[in-house]
Amino acid sequence: MAFATDAPGGASGTARGLESFSYDDAVVRKFMLATLVWGFVGMLVGLIVAIQLVAPVAHDLTLMGGRPFAFLKPVLEPIYSIEWLSFGRLRPLHTNAVIFAFAGNAIFCAVYYSTQRLCKTRMFSDLLSNLHFWGWQAIIVSAALTLPLGLTQGKEYAELIWPIDIAIAVVWVGFFGVNFFGTLLRRRERHLYVALWFYIATIVTVAVLHVFNSLAIPAGLTQSYPVYAGVQDAFVQWWYGHNAVAFFLTTPFLGLMYYFLPKAAEKPVFSYRLSIIHFWSLVFIYIWAGPHHLHYTALPAWASTLGMLFSLMLWMPSWGGMINGLLTLRGAWNKVAAEPVLKFFVVGVTFYGMSTFEGPMLSIKSVNSLSHYTDWTIGHVHAGALGWNGFMAFGMIYWLLPRLFQTTLWSKALAEWHFWIGTIGIFIYWISMYAAGITQGLMWRAFDQTGVLVYPDFVETVMRLMPMYVFRVIGGALFLGGVVMLAINYFMTWRTRPARYEVSLVQAAPLHDYKAPRAPASGLENVIPIARRADVFFQLNWHRRWEGLPVRFTVWVVIAIVAASAFEFIPTWIVEANRPSIASVTPYTPLEQYGRDIYVSEGCYTCHSQMVRPMRHETERYGQYSMAGEFVYDHPFQWGSRRIGPDLHREGGARSHVWHLDHFDNPRAVVQDSIMPRYSHLLTQDIDFGAMEKRVSALAMIGVPYGEALKDVEGAARAQAAQISAEMVEQGGPDGMQDKAIIALIAYVQRLGTDINKVAPAEAGQ
Amino acid sequence: MTRHTSEHHPDLLGDPGKDRILEHNYDGIQEYDNPTPGWWHWLFWASIFFSVIYTMFWHFSELSWTEHQALDRAVAAHYEKIFASVGELPPNDETILMLMHSDDPDIRNLQLVAKGTFTAKCAACHGATASGGTGPNLTDDTYINVKKLTDIPNVIANGAKAGAMPAWKGRLTDNEITLMASYVASLRGTNVPGKQAEGDVIPDWPAYTPETK
Numbered sequence: 007m008a009f010a011t012d013a014p015g016g017a018s019g020t021a022r023g024l025e026s027f028s029y030d031d032a033v034v035r036k037f038m039l040a041t042l043v044w045g046f047v048g049m050l051v052g053l054i055v056a057i058q059l060v061a062p063v064a065h066d067l068t069l070m071g072g073r074p075f076a077f078l079k080p081v082l083e084p085i086y087s088i089e090w091l092s093f094g095r096l097r098p099l100h101t102n103a104v105i106f107a108f109a110g111n112a113i114f115c116a117v118y119y120s121t122q123r124l125c126k127t128r129m130f131s132d133l134l135s136n137l138h139f140w141g142w143q144a145i146i147v148s149a150a151l152t153l154p155l156g157l158t159q160g161k162e163y164a165e166l167i168w169p170i171d172i173a174i175a176v177v178w179v180g181f182f183g184v185n186f187f188g189t190l191l192r193r194r195e196r197h198l199y200v201a202l203w204f205y206i207a208t209i210v211t212v213a214v215l216h217v218f219n220s221l222a223i224p225a226g227l228t229q230s231y232p233v234y235a236g237v238q239d240a241f242v243q244w245w246y247g248h249n250a251v252a253f254f255l256t257t258p259f260l261g262l263m264y265y266f267l268p269k270a271a272e273k274p275v276f277s278y279r280l281s282i283i284h285f286w287s288l289v290f291i292y293i294w295a296g297p298h299h300l301h302y303t304a305l306p307a308w309a310s311t312l313g314m315l316f317s318l319m320l321w322m323p324s325w326g327g328m329i330n331g332l333l334t335l336r337g338a339w340n341k342v343a344a345e346p347v348l349k350f351f352v353v354g355v356t357f358y359g360m361s362t363f364e365g366p367m368l369s370i371k372s373v374n375s376l377s378h379y380t381d382w383t384i385g386h387v388h389a390g391a392l393g394w395n396g397f398m399a400f401g402m403i404y405w406l407l408p409r410l411f412q413t414t415l416w417s418k419a420l421a422e423w424h425f426w427i428g429t430i431g432i433f434i435y436w437i438s439m440y441a442a443g444i445t446q447g448l449m450w451r452a453f454d455q456t457g458v459l460v461y462p463d464f465v466e467t468v469m470r471l472m473p474m475y476v477f478r479v480i481g482g483a484l485f486l487g488g489v490v491m492l493a494i495n496y497f498m499t500w501r502t503r504p505a506r507y508e509v510s511l512v513q514a515a516p517l518h519d520y521k522a523p524r525a526p527a528s529g530l531e532n533v534i535p536i537a538r539r540a541d542v543f544f545q546l547n548w549h550r551r552w553e554g555l556p557v558r559f560t561v562w563v564v565i566a567i568v569a570a571s572a573f574e575f576i577p578t579w580i581v582e583a584n585r586p587s588i589a590s591v592t593p594y595t596p597l598e599q600y601g602r603d604i605y606v607s608e609g610c611y612t613c614h615s616q617m618v619r620p621m622r623h624e625t626e627r628y629g630q631y632s633m634a635g636e637f638v639y640d641h642p643f644q645w646g647s648r649r650i651g652p653d654l655h656r657e658g659g660a661r662s663h664v665w666h667l668d669h670f671d672n673p674r675a676v677v678q679d680s681i682m683p684r685y686s687h688l689l690t691q692d693i694d695f696g697a698m699e700k701r702v703s704a705l706a707m708i709g710v711p712y713g714e715a716l717k718d719v720e721g722a723a724r725a726q727a728a729q730i731s732a733e734m735v736e737q738g739g740p741d742g743m744q745d746k747a748i749i750a751l752i753a754y755v756q757r758l759g760t761d762i763n764k765v766a767p768a769e770a771g772q
Numbered sequence: 773m774t775r776h777t778s779e780h781h782p783d784l785l786g787d788p789g790k791d792r793i794l795e796h797n798y799d800g801i802q803e804y805d806n807p808t809p810g811w812w813h814w815l816f817w818a819s820i821f822f823s824v825i826y827t828m829f830w831h832f833s834e835l836s837w838t839e840h841q842a843l844d845r846a847v848a849a850h851y852e853k854i855f856a857s858v859g860e861l862p863p864n865d866e867t868i869l870m871l872m873h874s875d876d877p878d879i880r881n882l883q884l885v886a887k888g889t890f891t892a893k894c895a896a897c898h899g900a901t902a903s904g905g906t907g908p909n910l911t912d913d914t915y916i917n918v919k920k921l922t923d924i925p926n927v928i929a930n931g932a933k934a935g936a937m938p939a940w941k942g943r944l945t946d947n948e949i950t951l952m953a954s955y956v957a958s959l960r961g962t963n964v965p966g967k968q969a970e971g972d973v974i975p976d977w978p979a980y981t982p983e984t985k
Contacts (some may be wrong), residue, residue, distance in 0.1 A: 010943070022877075077863040120799075190828070269800070274788070274793055274801070275801065276782075277794065277804055277807070277808060278806075279807060279808055280808045307830075315823035316823075318819045319816075319820055322816035323816070325812065333784060336785070336786065337787055337788050399905055454884075456881055457853055458888035459892060461887050462889075462891040463891050463892070463895060619845060620839050620840050620843040622846040622850065625843065625847065627892060662936040662938065663935065665897055668906060676906065687849075733935055737934055
């Protein structure tokens with residue numbers, strides 16, 4: 007590399023056939039700033055939702071004989087009473103912001119910086135780079151506006167409404183993908199370095215996941231229904247959800263690690279062979295692991311087994327990445343002591359190793375029976391998100407700051423402080439969530455000697471967690487405090503940048519026609535020919551050839567992920583036995599479906615599951631376990647992944663309408679220690695009866711058999727609302743509620759899980 | 773790449789100095805020609821081997837069982853443990869009074885079971901101490917839909933007041949309904965302060981006369 011002042015003429019083409027060019031660092035600076043800004047926003051929202059889970063009872067918490075949080079009551083009250091700030095709406099904002107805005111921009115920052123240098127070329131198109139940047143930021147802003155308004159698709163990590171989904175596909179494939187692959191094709195470095203393999207896997211797989219999980223039929227600009235229902239929707243969703251972890255939070259960050267860690271350590275990568283083996287095994291095996299999110303649900307048993315076993319097999323491929331990262335630091339550990347960048351990387355990679363050990367462990371069915379629906383999972387994902395994604399991103403930013411702003415880092419000491427406060431924050435968060443998860447998991451399943459639940463009152467198991475929830479707030483606040491330190495360092499470093507950035511000119515020779523290196527002959531003697539061929543194969547020279555052929559390389563990645571997906575999907579789709587039907591299960595009425603849309607919109611699934619597992623402590627607590635055939639009209643499925651509140655699948659008919667009315671208005675009026683937000687707005691908001699026909703028609707288009715019911719959607723809905731309202735009056739409730747949204751929600755809740763006790767329509771007609 | 777990588781054992785903790793470096797150079801990043809660590813290989817193979825055995829046992833052998841079978845066994849065992857000694861519990865005066873008053877330790881035990889069920893299913897409306905909430909106070913002498921003892925199992929089974937009291941038939945077994953009726957009946961007159969009395973004062977429950985056998 008030579009600086010502009012040294013460059014021979016600055017023009018491209020020299021006597022030696024070298025071409026001169028410069029890297030586009032301006033777009034990298036933009037992505038870096040966006041990483042910081044959205045990281046702060048996403049984590050701040052995380053802190054708010056963590057506070058929300060203690061806020062409703064905080065004034066009552068005792069500590070050392072006193073009530074230290076009593077004075078906070080007036081401050082805290084709004085955050086569980088205002089509809090736009092309710093946990094169910096903010097939690098998706100937190101997850102989307104941290105994953106797609108913070109981690110997303112960090113990925114783009116890493117990709118745009120390293121790809122240019124690894125390919126010895128400028129990005130394919132500056133226009134596409136900028137369209138990518140601004141397009142992605144516009145998507146984030148629209149997410150931040152729509153989610154608090156309750157506009158959501160109700161699928162975890164895929165909540166954004168369909169117009170934003172389309173924008174994501176355009177920006178990801180059309181801007182980012184084209185720009186990246188265009189750069190690969192224009193490269194001046196023959197072979198693709200391992201970081202680029204991981205970027206390739208990221209781009210193609212995320213595109214496939216996003217498109218297939220988001221297939222939906224719109225029923226208006228902000229409303230849509232996924233084409234899949236029930237078990238299939240759950241299956242597709244967790245194929246997506248798990249692989250979002252794999253291909254959004256793992257592979258691109260491994261790519262980041264493979265570039266920035268050896269750069270910062272100034273050491274060669276430990277093992278090229280390990281890179282090859284762990285890359286391909288990771289890409290192929292990860293795809294299968296999704297069903298481990300659905301153990302003991304209505305998913306077929308074989309799918310659950312696949313999810314568990316492929317997760318176990320994933321342990322070593324994941325650790326291959328950790329080993330290659332940590333062992334690259336051999337001989338450089340003295341630098342780790344002195345350099346905050348390397349400290350962030352070491353802890354980041356270590357957390358990657360811990361999370362990828364814990365992940366397979368949690369996917370073992372018997373472990374999962376304890377951990378599922380508890381905070382153990384929350385602890386697990388935050389070890390990954392804060393430890394691995396967060397610290398890798400921070401390490402990268404600290405390494406980039408002096409280079410991109412062409413100055414020195416303002417304060418190394420502050421970076422050290424950030425490292426330590428962040429690390430302590432993660433540990434407090436992580437350990438408190440483990441303690442909370444295991445505590446609650448054990449309380450749910452505890453039977454006394456008579457065989458009766460020891461803690462039949464669900465809220466008791468929640469109250470036990472409150473001290474841990476307070477510690478989580480402290481841990482999260484420390485971590486966010488570290489980000490503020492980064493922001494200060496960032497700003498102060500930026501202030502000392504030169505008046506004009508120096509653009510360095512780089513020289514490299516263009517690629518000539520590729521001659522594949524010849525595979526060496528086998529040195530084995532006195533063996534059969536096939537052994538000699540195997541010997542040559544395991545030298546991996548064929549892979550070296552692929553590294554020079556990006557199109558072929560990409561095609562093989564696509565084949566790996568599509569084949570793995572097809573093996574999983576096709577049996578679920580075609581084997582009829584996997585889709586048992588129950589004759590008495592009928593579609594939701596238009597009013598119930600409208601109520602269900604409210605349930606989805608309010609993000610009830612972020613705290614309530616609708617999936618009673620076949621275990622005695624669950625059937626004792628909730629009732630008959632859930633069966634696949636009960637969910638055939640659930641677009642989208644709402645099985646949930648966490649029980650901050652109890653399961654709701656058998657809620658229908660278990661309580662009176664008036665109970666629900668009072669409870670939605672103010673949960674604490676009915677359940678003293680409840681931490682559920684208030685939904686008073688639903689008592690005043692009117693039902694939009696006119697909107698129902700469009701929604702029901704959309705569902706009919708994707709196979710929900712409404713038949714005759716489509717003729718008078720509004721009339722039927724009004725009749726049912728009037729009936730519920732009348733029952734409510736008879737139960738001693740208020741009159742005149744038949745036009746209010748709460749009636750639709752109650753209609754839905756009272757329908758939940760009741761069909762199995764009804765007589766099938768065909769039989770009833772006889 | 774030479775074909776002798778596997779013969780070299782890199783020092784994982786110490787100095788990489790003896791490792792062979794490849795001729796790769798990407799923006800200054802180089803790579804060693806080290807083999808994958810042996811323990812890594814073996815654990816990878818072990819996870820694959822385990823997966824084959826696991827699949828064969830759980831999906832292709834006669835010895836395995838499903839989670840639903842396990843649940844059915846656990847439920848049957850529990851029901852057997854709780855109700856085996858008393859058999860069927862018809863919802864009549866004699867049975868309810870027996871469940872309320874018998875000194876038999878098995879019957880007292882059943883009342884503990886009933887108390888747990890009450891906390892799980894009834895407390896949400898009637899309160900943890902049965903002193904009322906959305907639903908009426910069950911500890912006073914007044915009743916809304918109950919005139920005589922056998923009305924209690926009927927109200928529990930079929931509900932009342934347009935669903936203000938939900939129907940528990942199908943959610944609780946017949947035995948559990950009778951048992952719950954006896955538990956609720958025994959709460960009468962404990963007069964836990966709570967919701968104001970609703971309904972009418974009704975005659976006392978019939979007297980308990982233990983059968984002599």
